[in-house]
Amino acid sequence: MNNENIIEIKDLKKGYDNGKIKALNGMNLNVKKGEFISIMGPSGSGKSSLLNMIGGLDVADEGTINVAGIDMMKTKNLNKFRSKEIGFVFQMHNLIPNLTVVENVEIPMYETNTSSKDMRKKALALLKSVGLEDKVDQKPTKLSGGQRQRVAIARALVNNPSIILADEPTGSLDSKTGEVILNLLKDLHAKENVTLVMVTHEPYVGNMAERIVTVLDGKCLSDKKTSEST
Template identity: 70%
Template sequence: MNNENIIEIRELKKSFENGTIKALDGINLEIKRGEYVSIIGPSGSGKSTLLNMIGALDRANEGEIKVAGYDLSKMRDLNRFRSQEIGFIFQLHNLIPNITVLENVEIPMYEINYSSKEMRKRAMELLEYVELLDKMKRKPTALSGGERQRVAIARALANNPSIILADEPTGSLDSRTGQMILQRLKSLHEKENVTLIMVTHDMNVASMAERTIEVLDGKIVQN
């Protein structure tokens, strides 16, 4: 593996429904450590599936995928990889509704060896970073859409990931709130050298990245 590449993918294939749906149909892709890449393409083209493969939320059927030094196609237990290297942000924040904002941010830290005191301290620092410390005791249902997505960012950062995978993170927000979220993510990439990979259908959002990858019918058509 080229040291500079944090992600190397070769002829990756993923199908559903007994092979009738070819979601990924031979993906080849390299991404460098610290890069900010956007992924565009029509609905159903395979963008989310690709992100899920990189984050090891699901397994491919064929091909090679190496992420942050881990050979994902060969590993049996992917939990450790995920909890050490990956931060996920989804279109719909996926926060747990019946626990507080603070507790939501602590969740990824249970996988790592933090004491409960360290967890609390780090969660509070992260909420301060997204300017929501004053709302840490609230439940997610008592927040606006933009606030929830900021909590999701704090949660995604809790395990200090080397890669942030964001799947249409601004898709459910108004444009002003969306801009704020994007600025937060961009500054993370700039200041912390986090590798940022963002799926979007918005060309303006895509153009903020250093590189745009276009997916069509499970293949990369432009890289």
């Protein structure tokens, strides 16, 4: 594996429905450590499937995929890999409604050996960094869509992941709130040198990345630098 690439994907294939649906059909993609890329393409083209394979939520049928030095086709401990290396931000934030905001952010730390005191400290510090210090004891249902997505970002960051996977993180937000969330992700990328892979179908969102990868019919079509790239 090239040391600079934190993600290396070669000829990756994934079928559903006994192979009738080819969600990934010979996907090739390399992502450098610390890079911010956006993945664009029509609905059903395989963007979420790709993110799920990178994050170890699903396993491919054929091909090779290495993420943060792990061979994803062979590793037995995907849960451990995921909690250590990956932070997910979904379109639907998937917060647990009967837990408070700070408790939601603590969830990924249960996979680690962190004491409950340190878990609380870490969660509160992250919530402060996303501007939610006055909402920590609320239930998510009391928050706006943008506030919930900020909780989801804090939760994604809590184990200091090397990669953040964001699947249409602004898809359910109005454009102004979406912009706040995007700027937050962009700042995190700049400050923490975390690798950011973001699926979007909005061109202005895609252009915030350093590189745009277009996906069609389960393959990566093109790779283009944006004005943000250096």
